[in-house]
Amino acid sequence: MKRVMLDGGSGVDICPLSTLQRMKIGTERIRPNNVCVRAFDGVKRDKIGEIDLILTIGPVDFEVTFQVLDMDTSYNFLLGRPWIHTAGAVPSTLHQMVKFEHEN
Numbered sequence: 494m495k496r497v498m499l500d501g502g503s504g505v506d507i508c509p510l511s512t513l514q515r516m517k518i519g520t521e522r523i524r525p526n527n528v529c530v531r532a533f534d535g536v537k538r539d540k541i542g543e544i545d546l547i548l549t550i551g552p553v554d555f556e557v558t559f560q561v562l563d564m565d566t567s568y569n570f571l572l573g574r575p576w577i578h579t580a581g582a583v584p585s586t587l588h589q590m591v592k593f594e595h596e597n
Contacts (some may be wrong), residue, residue: 494569506558507530511565511566526543533551543561555580569579
């Protein structure tokens with residue numbers, strides 16, 4: 494699968510329903526749950542449930558519990574903090590060094 498988004502600000506791992514449909518994974522594998530998912534804009538999203546999938550990244554397999562949402566996205570999976578912590582990954586972001594000068 495291409496277009497996997499890594500988001501250190503997300504408290505859940507997300508799999509859009511359309512991704513499962515493209516992978517021909519039946520919805521009978523989706524379990525109900527009571528997790529509340531809010532989008533980046535703070536809007537509560539209706540979820541379908543959760544599903545465990547095996548994700549192979551490089552030479553390593555990870556069992557990931559995804560929250561399944563019926564929504565349009567530009568990605569196939571969103572990997573958030575749960576996966577980041579499980580993988581022991583250290584996400585890197587570009588930081589700009591800024592020099593502040595104090596005038597006396």
